[in-house]
Amino acid sequence: MTQHQSLKSRDLTMTVLMTPDMVNFSGNVHGGAMLKLLDQVAYACAVRYSGRYAVTLAVEKVVFKQPVHVGELATFMARINYVGKTSMEVGIKVVTENPRNGECRHVMTCFFYMISVDENRKPVELEAFTPETDEDKERWADALKRKETLSA
Numbered sequence: 001m002t003q004h005q006s007l008k009s010r011d012l013t014m015t016v017l018m019t020p021d022m023v024n025f026s027g028n029v030h031g032g033a034m035l036k037l038l039d040q041v042a043y044a045c046a047v048r049y050s051g052r053y054a055v056t057l058a059v060e061k062v063v064f065k066q067p068v069h070v071g072e073l074a075t076f077m078a079r080i081n082y083v084g085k086t087s088m089e090v091g092i093k094v095v096t097e098n099p100r101n102g103e104c105r106h107v108m109t110c111f112f113y114m115i116s117v118d119e120n121r122k123p124v125e126l127e128a129f130t131p132e133t134d135e136d137k138e139r140w141a142d143a144l145k146r147k148e149t150l151s152a
């Protein structure tokens, strides 16, 4: 098994402590700080899955359903939902936890559309992936619907 094969995974989870340098004018975590973390997670998930550099083509459904508070732990759970010829959809669920009392909140779910590119930033083909479980098939079908909306 090569090093890349051993690392190849469709899932990536990252937990970050929300610190005071991330606040907006109302004292909660700045939306831009969350977007930066989401982009990092999507990038890391896509690159680790494909073993190549990837760029963000589009982001879907960024809705901040609830404010994120300083002092909370934000966990970003990412998964490759769909693999096209050169594109990947990365779905990210964000859950926050108050580490003092363990209270958890699902604050957002969004979708990043990443393209695998070579050193000249030209799209490169990905290894084919076929969803097998019912859950994977459902995620794949939902991602395809979103891809169509993106093209519209």
Ligand SMILES: CC(C)(COP(=O)(O)OP(=O)(O)OC[C@H]1O[C@@H](n2cnc3c(N)ncnc32)[C@H](O)[C@@H]1OP(=O)(O)O)[C@@H](O)C(=O)NCCC(=O)NCCS
Binding pocket: 055, 056, 057, 083, 084, 085, 086, 087, 088, 115, 117, 121, 122, 123, 147, 150, 151, 152
């Ligand atoms: C991502 C990029 C390399 C794609 O280049 P491109 O010439 O559109 O590439 P292609 O036409 O070969 O398409 C590549 C894939 O993107 C998909 N795609 C491109 N535009 C799309 C759109 N508007 N809607 C849906 N899918 C799209 C294609 O379907 C294809 O997917 P597939 O290979 O899995 O079938 C190019 O758009 C780019 O460099 N964008 C800037 C990326 C960037 O800088 N991101 C950071 C933003 S701050």
